[in-house]
Amino acid sequence: MRITPTYLFVLLCFGFLVYSFTIYIKPSQQIKTQQFDASIAAEGKLIWQKYNCQSCHQLYGLGGYLGPDLTNVYSRKNETIIKGIIGSGVRSMPAFQIPDDEFTKLLEFLKQADASGNADYRNYNVLPNGMIEMQ
Ligand code: HEC
Known part of the structure; x- marks a missing residue:
């Protein structure tokens, strides 16, 4: 069969529709119910x-690509584990000695990222x- 411009046009339209359909059947964003304090989160930012977490994390x-994306880390790991990871470091992540008041703010910032x-x-x-x- 000869590929005429009309045939090509119909084929591209068809491709566009199929592709759009596959995008729209992806599950929509989850609705988050977490509450966070925006002013504490702003300080957390x-x-x-200050600790340059962005250089390794997205x-x-x-952001940087040495460590994993932390947007939803707050719902993936609990606060104690996050604190442990930051305080003691894991594999190529160095340990950070972050005082408790700073840590609370940082956690609020991660909570905000997770919710948004x-x-x-x-x-x-x-x-x-x-x-x-x-994987
Ligand atoms: C030098 C690069 C580097 C810096 C800077 C860094 N991280 Fe990491 N981080 C990593 C790497 C690499 C991992 C993954 C370690 C592994 O499990 O292999 C990680 C893992 C983590 C995890 C666990 C994520 C998960 O899903 O398991 C958390 C939480 C985290 N980092 C928080 C932070 C925070 C907060 C800061 C800033 C205070 C920070 N990191 C700074 C490299 C870094």
Whole structure:
């Protein structure tokens, strides 16, 4: 069959519709019910910047890529575990000695990030040859 411009146009329209359909059948954003204090979270953002967490972590998909995306870490891990990870460090993450008052603010900031966004968190396996593979 010869590919005429009309045929191509119909094919592209069809492709567009199928692609749009697949996007819209993805599950919509979850509705979060968490409450957070916006002014404490704003102070927490400064703590986040002070310790330069963004250099290794992403929020809403943006930031450094050494560590995982932390947008929804607040609902993935509980506060005690988050505190433990930050205080003692894990693998390539250094330990941070963050005073309790700063930690409370930082946590409020992570709570706000969790309530306001859904990031596509992915888990990877590191293969023996150093390459990574999505779980
Ligand atoms: C030098 C890079 C680096 C910096 C700076 C850094 N992290 Fe990390 N962080 C990592 C890495 C890498 C991991 C993943 C460790 C692993 O499990 O392999 C991680 C893991 C975490 C986790 C656990 C995430 C999960 O889902 O398991 C939390 C929470 C976290 N970091 C918070 C912070 C906070 C808050 C700061 C700023 C105070 C910070 N990190 C600064 C590298 C960093």
